[in-house]
Amino acid sequence: MFARADLVTPTLGGHTWFEKPALLYWLMMLGYGAWGVSEFAARLPAACSGLVTILLIAWLARRVERAVERAMAPRVAGLAWSSAAALASSVGLIAFSRGASFDIVLTVAITLALCCFMAADLEPDHNRRSRLLTGFYAGMGLALLAKGLVGLIIPCGVVGLYLIFQRRWPGVKNLGLVWGPFVVLAVALLWYGPVIARHGWLFVDEFFIQHHFARYTSNKYRQPQPFYFYLWVAPLLAMPWTIFLLDALKSALRFDWRSADADARLRAFACAWMLVPIGFFSLSGSKLPGYILPSLPAMALLVGDRLASHLRGKEPGARLLQMTGALMTTVGLAGSLYAFKLGFISAWCAAAITATMCAAWAAISWPWEKRWLSAAAIVSAVFLAVLLAISCASARVAARASVRDLIGVADRRGYQNAPIVNLHTVERGAEFYAPGRLLYNQQGEPLKLEGAGEVLDLVRRGRETVLVIVPVEYAAQLIDHPALETEAISDNGSVALISVNER
Numbered sequence: 001m002f003a004r005a006d007l008v009t010p011t012l013g014g015h016t017w018f019e020k021p022a023l024l025y026w027l028m029m030l031g032y033g034a035w036g037v038s039e040f041a042a043r044l045p046a047a048c049s050g051l052v053t054i055l056l057i058a059w060l061a062r063r064v065e066r067a068v069e070r071a072m073a074p075r076v077a078g079l080a081w082s083s084a085a086a087l088a089s090s091v092g093l094i095a096f097s098r099g100a101s102f103d104i105v106l107t108v109a110i111t112l113a114l115c116c117f118m119a120a121d122l123e124p125d126h127n128r129r130s131r132l133l134t135g136f137y138a139g140m141g142l143a144l145l146a147k148g149l150v151g152l153i154i155p156c157g158v159v160g161l162y163l164i165f166q167r168r169w170p171g172v173k174n175l176g177l178v179w180g181p182f183v184v185l186a187v188a189l190l191w192y193g194p195v196i197a198r199h200g201w202l203f204v205d206e207f208f209i210q211h212h213f214a215r216y217t218s219n220k221y222r223q224p225q226p227f228y229f230y231l232w233v234a235p236l237l238a239m240p241w242t243i244f245l246l247d248a249l250k251s252a253l254r255f256d257w258r259s260a261d262a263d264a265r266l267r268a269f270a271c272a273w274m275l276v277p278i279g280f281f282s283l284s285g286s287k288l289p290g291y292i293l294p295s296l297p298a299m300a301l302l303v304g305d306r307l308a309s310h311l312r313g314k315e316p317g318a319r320l321l322q323m324t325g326a327l328m329t330t331v332g333l334a335g336s337l338y339a340f341k342l343g344f345i346s347a348w349c350a351a352a353i354t355a356t357m358c359a360a361w362a363a364i365s366w367p368w369e370k371r372w373l374s375a376a377a378i379v380s381a382v383f384l385a386v387l388l389a390i391s392c393a394s395a396r397v398a399a400r401a402s403v404r405d406l407i408g409v410a411d412r413r414g415y416q417n418a419p420i421v422n423l424h425t426v427e428r429g430a431e432f433y434a435p436g437r438l439l440y441n442q443q444g445e446p447l448k449l450e451g452a453g454e455v456l457d458l459v460r461r462g463r464e465t466v467l468v469i470v471p472v473e474y475a476a477q478l479i480d481h482p483a484l485e486t487e488a489i490s491d492n493g494s495v496a497l498i499s500v501n502e503r
Contacts, residue, residue, distance in 0.1 A: 002029045002037070008194045013431055015444030016199065018206040022191045023145035024105050042100045042432075049108040050097030056108070057297050058084035060115040060266075061304060067122050067262035076263045078311050078372075083304025085375065086244070089382040092237030092296045103290035106147040110294045113139025113155045118269050121170075122262050133176040134183055141187025149212055152184070154277055154294055161272035165257045166265070216284045225287035230278045233289045237296050239331065240382060241303040243323045248302035267305060273298030311371045321374050325361030328378065332357035332385060339393060344400075349392035356385050399492050403469060406497040407433045409490045410467055415499060421458065423449045423470040423478070425495060430469060437467075452481045455500055459484075465501040472496050 001010060001022075010017045010025055024045060031041030061080035068076050087093055096104040116135030123129040136155070143151025163169060172178060195203050235242040257268050277295040281287060310320065336350035345353075360381030364374045399405050407430065410418070420430050421439045426446050430438045439447040439458075449455055449468075455478065459466055467489070468478060475496045479486050487499040 001025055002032045008191070008198055012428075012444070013436070013438055013440045013446070015440055016202065016206075017444070018195075018199075018203050019211050020102050021145050021148055021207075022195075023109075023142065024100070024102050027105070028100070043098065046099060046101045046104045047097050049104045050093050053093065053104075053108045053111045053297055054084050054088050056111045056115045057087050057300055057304075060118055061301065063119050063122060064262050064266045076305070076308060078308035079263075079304055081304075082308040082311065082375070083300050085379050086241050086303040086307060087297060087300035089379045090237065090241060090296060090300065091239040092293060094382075094386055096290060096293055101290065102147050103293040106143055106151060107294045107296065109139055109143035109146045109151060110154055111139075111297045113137075113143060114158055114269075114273055114297075117155070117159055118266065121265065121269075129174075130176065133180060137176065137180040137183035138187050141184045144184070144188040145191055148207070150280075153280065157276040157280065158269075158273045161276055162269045165268040165272060167258050215286045224285065227282055229287050230282050230292050234274075234278060234292060234295065234299070237289070237293065238299045238303065240324055240328045240378060241299075241307075243320050243327060244303040244306045245299050247320055248306045251306070263305075266301065270298045270301040270305075274302065307375060311375065313371070321364045321378075324378060325357075325364040328381065329354070329357040329361045339389075344396045345389070345392045349388060352392075353385050353388050356381050356388065400494055401492075402433075403427050403430050403492070403495065403497065404433045406469075406490050406492060406495070407467075410497055410499070413489065415465070415467055415489070418465050418467045418499065419462070420467045420469065421447050421449060421455070423451075423455060423468050424474050425469060425471050427469045427495060452477045452484065456481070456483055456502065459500060459502050465499055468498045468500050469495050470498060 001007065007022065007026065007029075010020075010022060027045035027048075028042050031044045032038075035041040035044070058080045061076075061083045065076050065079050093104075096107075113136050116132045116139060120129045120132035120136060123132055140152055140155050143155065145151075235245065238245045252267070252271055255267055255271075256264050259265065274295045277292045281291040284291070306320070310318075333354045336345065336353045339345045340347060340350040360377045363377035366374075368374055407420075410416075418437070419439055420434055420437045422430075426448050428438075428446060431446075441447050449458065455466070455468060470478065472491050472493065472495060475488065475491070475498060478484055478498050478500055479488065483503055485501045485503045489497045489499060491497070
């Protein structure tokens, strides 16, 4: 799209690619224009989305603080800082903000929509409320551009469940239902209008029917998981604040769900916000961890509420902090040993990460006069551990998880124009590092061969050397074939890159 200056039609290897909408592609194109085509430019939109999500949660929490302060009841002082810190230091946000991820872009759009709705629900002034509701509907339009119909389903589901919790109906006029859908359409049609006009039924079938309904109702895309999959994914995304999250959910049993107080309404809203994505995708036939990332900001609000209460001295949170320190140390030790065993990090790095977690646990255990120092120790330890992991392991992990280095070696050996094909695997990333060279089938999918005989037929038809990406355990099929002349270029421990020609 960037090379063609085309804002409408996504393509992969020259074929139309309607798996996802265009918002992330547009943001990447801005990055390419500013910094050139690079991994940094491709990932920058995700990083910015993570930062904006944190700011939106802090903004909403601060509005709740002010609403409670106006009622002369400072029950939630520190909520904005605690919620933002919990979200910024959560494993889920850090991980997905570092990749070229649709899920984090969807998350920031949904967060914009829902933060605006909650702020509007608390706003007594009619004009300000209308402006905030405009933000709610515009956010849904952006969410549709980010990942499709789920960007409409999740916000509407959250608002509906929240109103059920509150047992009230503000009315069509107060919800902006007369004009709001037109705002959603005005934003969403920036792309859906031109792409449907240009591609018609081809787009509707591939985008809506195949990648929405078929993906949700079946295992067509081979991502099956049990119904309870997200019950353990959600606590992992919230790490290291899992203990506080579980405590918040336990305290929800005592919530006054119908209260008109701003803090009580926020708790009900956060519960609805967390439950809808988890419940919706638990029913799906296709499950990936990132699908419930939009629920993470709600978890941060619930964690922030419990953490702020402890920091004000209102809740016995010392035990929760101690348990959090123990959990961090256990996970840090286990994760470091596992990464060391796989060869991703050195013994020194494993020891440094474990020591960081142990130091945080010790700091939490210290009887500080100022309680916020214990929370700051957790946040600091997470950031330091992430920096250590990136410094020690990112290059090794990238080498194993990507074909970038393999293609670089091949290019330096003179294969920079050779076509690339997959054998017994599919490595889509080859298109980024060797654009225009990855071979595709007639359906627009990367060509996946299933045996050395098929590779030989391909070489004979093209009468040229091809580069074959093959899992290392199947490399011998090519190397030992009597009719093939091969050169093992390199491997990353997962896949090998082999040049193949006919003898």
